[in-house]
Amino acid sequence: MNFPLPDFFPASAEIFVLVMACVVLLADLFKSERQGWLPYVLTLATLAGAFAIQVGTAGPDTTLTFSGMFVDDRLADVLKSCLYITVFAVVVYSRDYLMARGLERGEYYLLVLFATLGMQVMISANHFLTLYLGLELLSLAIYALVALDRESARSTEAAMKYFVLGALASGLLLYGMSMIYGATGTLEISAIARKLSDPATNMEVLRFGLVFLVAGLAFKIGVVPFHMWIPDVYHGAPTAITLLIGSAPKLAGFAMAIRLLVDGLPTLAVEWQQMLMLLAILSIALGNVVAIAQTNVKRMLAYSTISHMGFMLLGLVSGVIELRASGDIHLSYAFGSAMFYTIAYVLMSSAAFGTLLVLTRAGVEAETLDDLKGLNRRSPWFAAVLMMVMFSMAGIPFFIGFFAKLAVLQAVVAAGYIYTAVFAVLLSLIGAFFYLRVVKLMYFDEPLDNSPLVASTEMRALLSVNALAIALIGLMPQSLLALCASALGQALK
Amino acid sequence: MTDIPLLSLAVWLPIAGGLLVLASGDGRNVAFSKLIALVTAIFGFLVTIPLYTGFDTASAGMQFVELMPWVRDYNINYHLGVDGISMPFVILNSFITVLVVMAGWTVIEYKPSQYFAAFLIMSGLLNGIFSALDGILFYVFFEASLIPLYLVIGVWGGKNRVYAAFKFFLYTLLGSLLMLVALLYLFHKSGSFAILDWHREPLAMTAQSLIFWAFFASFAVKVPMWPVHTWLPDAHVEAPTGGSAVLAAIGLKLGAYGFLRFSLPIVPDAAQHFAPVVIGLSLIAVIYIGLVALAQTDMKKLVAYSSISHMGFVTLGFFIFNPLGIEGALVQMISHGFVSAAMFLCIGVLYDRMHTRNIADYGGVVNTMPKFAALFLLFAMANAGLPATSGFIGEFMVVLGAIQFNFWTGFAAATTLILGAAYTLWMYKRVVFGDVANSHVAELSDINAREMLILGVLAVCTLAMGIWPQPVTEIMHATVNQLLDHVAAGKL
Structure with a gap:
């Protein structure tokens, strides 16, 4: 077996966010009484740092890494920069609200950072598995965030609803991906695009898979008739969490649509x-x-x-x-x-x-x-x-x-x-x-x-x-x- | 020609001033905010005067042109310029803004700085509409100007203001959204958003018809033409005096201007083909709405209906396609700008004192307010189209043009001279003449110096234009003739 060390450079912003998420976790554990601001400031610093890294490492070229599973192109740079700015704003807007309700705890910051990481991975995915991984990281963090207010029955209900429907959507998406894998024999998005022109590809299976793929995607970005969770979750979640759900994930959802459909299945x-x-x-x-x-x-x-x-x-x-x-x-x-x-x-x-x-x-x-x-x-x-x-x-x-x-x-x-x-x-x-x-x-x-x-x-x-x-x-x-x-x-x- | 971007100044100076007034807030320095507002309005008017003095009347083309790229990806340009059709309206608008700021000076008590800011910003946006030569730039100003008027009606309006504000906004938005699709289609066909390029763009009849109706939806609502006029009486009645004056003097001209800038030159064949429909609707407006005005018991509503009737004259003048008709309609638009603003300001003077607009609550005002009664009489006469006032010139030219076009059209249009006199003078008689009707009228005080100044200036304009219209008509000649040649040539 031969494990070549992948090029980590294109994913440096992701790695930074991941490391900092762990730092926030530790800082939250060991902070003193008077250092309540520490996770907040660290989170903001993480987002600002990620923005700086993203802009600093942005180049004109498209780079693939991790055996073609991860792509760093200008689309990723632009969307991720917007993502950091948005999450930064979300964290600043939310603090007073969360403090007033006793919800401003380390978990919030940690989950927000993991959701950010999930979205980063989604935006840069060039492989069905990477995409799915990013999507689940985002979704699981958000399920937990919706239920952040444990005392509130409405939030808990919204979280349950979101979780069940979200799991169903993920299932649909995975099923569609498996169909496409069956038809093309690959999970790599740019390889799928190449396979489409191959006459040996089974188009029936491919179309069948496409239906599920679109359904899963529609669920995640919340368009009719897969929109049912949106009003309940927006309403049930604490407003600060609604702010998060209603903003940054749309960027990731857009990237997902572009990567899956336009990049992957152009013909x-x-x-x-x-x-x-x-x-x-x-x-x-x-x-x-x-x-x-x-x-x-x-x-x-x-x-x-x-x-x-x-x-x-x-x-x-x-x-x-x-x-x-x-x-x-x-x-x-x-x-x-x-x-x-x-x-x-x-x-x-x-x-x-x-x-x-x-x-x-x-x-x-x-x-x-x-x-x-x-x-x-x-x-x-x-x-x-x-x-x-x-x-x-x-x-x-x-x-x-x-x-x-x-x-x-x-x-x-x-x-x-x-x-x-x-x-x-x-x-x-x-x-x-x-x-x-x-x-x-x-x-x-x-x-x-x-x-x-x-x-x-x-x-x-x-x-x-x-x-x-x-x-x-x-x-x-x-x-x-x-x-x-x-x-x-x-x-x- | 000067190097100073006069049109940009006319657009952005009031907007910047408005934002400044807004920033100055409604705290203790209200007098200061008002002063900024007045100074900005006056400067906004002064910068438009060189547009007239430096205007080349021999040229039919665009003058004072400013062109820079705005949104390069869509080939949208910041393209301003005026010709003989649009230039008078830029000046008129800036002029009316000064009067409106003065009219609201002491009357507005709730958040005065927001009130003045709304008018200044609106004034800049309206100048933008008249001088935009790029389709999207026009559209942007056209729609953005809804926001200040929506707020003015809704915040400072009368009892039923919420209904009126919504109706005003949604009615006009409906029309303009359809126009947006037409603009995008034209861009798709021609690859440009320049209105002057569209004038040259050949279009098949089907496309012309669809575009014509899309434009019609937008401009007919804005004029407003019968049967989409119903928002106007509501908006006028509920709006504060200044809002009514701007709406009548300038707001209603936007639709008519749109017909001249868009419908006639871009889709000339469809315009000629559907002209009978427009002429029919215009005559209905002139006669039927004139009769409706006769039946009103609310002064503001009466003037609002009279405005619709007068605007019917304007659209009639446009769609008979002869120089008398179009120039007459343009003169009518300017004259109506003075006269309707003056009528609403007069009603505002009464309303500020009596807090009622009902004709029945008045009577014998001449006994307590003789100076006011004299000025009000002049404007009432102008509204009725009496010779030697500005109201006569436009109506007479349009009637002449209509008779050239078709005798019976001219005949029907001429009935407005009777109807207009009937509803205006009858209202005047009931409000002003007779014995003092009640104790409130007996307590009225005559107009003060500020009101005298506002109404006096308007009176001078009305008379001057009625006696010597040449300075106004001469700037239009070249442009109107070129427009008519263009329409006659067609695009098919």
Whole structure:
């Protein structure tokens, strides 16, 4: 037997996060009474360090390592950098909330770091097993996080529901992977793509496997009809955990879709494009319509997530068509639009849940729409932050959400699906209603509760930066759009 | 031509000022915030004056053009410029903003800095709409301008403000979203978002028809044309005085401007093909909405319906495709900008004192407010289209054009001169003349210097334009003629 030592360099950020997770665990065990801040600061340092390593080691080339199981390309660099920033923001936003509820313990930081590691592995996976490993690492950490508040029956129920449905989804995914393995004889994603053009490959088995693969994927990113867990988990989990679930994993989910479908099964595009189109249309319709009926902000945002993920899928669907029709320049734009949409959504959703966290006080959850009433009187700035997020989610310029929608719709129209575009914009009109309702509650109504908002300085500062990013990238979207396009262009070459 | 980016200043100066006012907050320094607002509004107006003085009336092309790449991946440019059609509206808008800031000076008590900031930001965005030469840039300004007005109606509006704000926002959003798809389709066809490139882009009739209706959905709601006008009376009635004035003076012009900038030149054949539909809807607006206005008991609602009726005249003028019609419609738009703003400000003057807009609650106002009554009479006459006021010029030109086009169309359109006089003067009579109706009217005080200044300036504009319209019409000639040649040539 011959075990060559793999090249660890492309995975240095992952290794760093893993080591630091263990350090956080030990620090939590041995810290003194007065050092309660230690895990918090260490976690933030880990994320900042990982960001620095990622940016520092980013190169123009695609590197494969661990026998082709792990890939480090520009797509991975961009998505992981966004991931660290997002998780950093999540940790800062969550601290006050968790402290007020006695949940701010070492486990939280440890689990967040393991979830981050899982997402890093997913983003860089070039092999079905690596992908599955990353996905499970993420999922198991999140199951535990949802149940972090042991006293709360609702959280426990949400965790159970999430666990059972998540396990089912993982099963579907694994089953699909095994089928594809049966048809192609390999689990390596780039090798599968090569095998597709081989006439000896059994296409029936491959398509059969693809159905399960798409179902598993749809479960994980939460699109109709595999969305049932989203509202319950968003609602049941403590708001700080909802913030985590609702933001960073979308980046990993996007990477998973790109790696599995676009990288792995490009010539089966006609098949999975049809499936995704259906999922996208159903999600946009159901998400926007059902959100109107919600009185709980977290549930409303859960349905809004569903519709946003549907919109993101539209970008993926359009990209493939271009690949088949003409050259490849529009290909990367279409996929780039989906990526831009994902990043935009993560920015908006972290700001939205972050503002909800500002509104909660010790013992009192701010989660019904009534809690938002009159926010403009209590704090004009946070009202403005949430207003920007809402208009951005509704796709009104000058906010980032507008350009995200524009980029996706442009891809959809370029692919020739004019009526899909019309359908999508008409449903975003319905969606605009419930976003506007939030603005109405904050600005037009009297507050029910006049207590001042309490939030730590770093949270206020970061949330403000987050909101300004939504507005400024909305004014100047060019660099981020170009970054997404080039990242995908390089990854899909 | 100067090197100063005048249009960018006209757009961004008010927005920057608005953000500054917002940042100054509603604490103790309210007077300071108001001062910044007024100074910004005045400077915002001053920077637009060189647009008029430096304008080359012989040229039909775009002037004061600014072009830089904005979103390179999608070939979207920051492309501004004005021609004879759009330039007057940039000036009008900046001018009305100054008056609106003055009108709200002492009246607004709840969060005044947010109120003034909303108007300044809106003013910048509206200037952006009129000067954008890139489809997406236009769309961005077009939609973004909904946000401040939504907040103005919802926060400072009347009893039923929430309903009105939602209706306003969702109605206009519906139209503009369909337009967005049309813009994307045009980009897909031509590879460019430049509006002037689209003017040259050949399009088949089917595509033209679909694009025409997509644009129509957006602009007809915005004008508003019958039968999608129902948001306007609600929005006007519930909005605070300043909101109503801006909405009537500028907001309604956006849709009409869109027809001229998009529908007519980009899809000329479809525009000609569907012109009878638009003319029919316009005549319904002129006559039927005129009758509806007659039946109103609320002053603001009456003026709102009168606005719809006047805007019917504008769309009529556009779709009869002759120079008199289009120039008349443009003059009508500018005149309506002065007159409707003045009417709403007059009603605001009464409302600030009496807190009612019901015609029945008034009577004999002339006895206690003689100066106000005189000015109000002038605006009422202008609204009715009396010669020597600005209201007459536009209506007369459109009627002449319509008669050239078809006698009976002209005949039907001319009934507005009767209807307009009927509803405006009857309202005026009930509110102003007669004996003092009740003790509240008896306690009224006449307009103060600030109100006098606002209404006086508008009165001068109304009269000046009525007596000597040449300075306004001469800047339009070249552009309008070129537009008509372009439409007549067609694209098929």
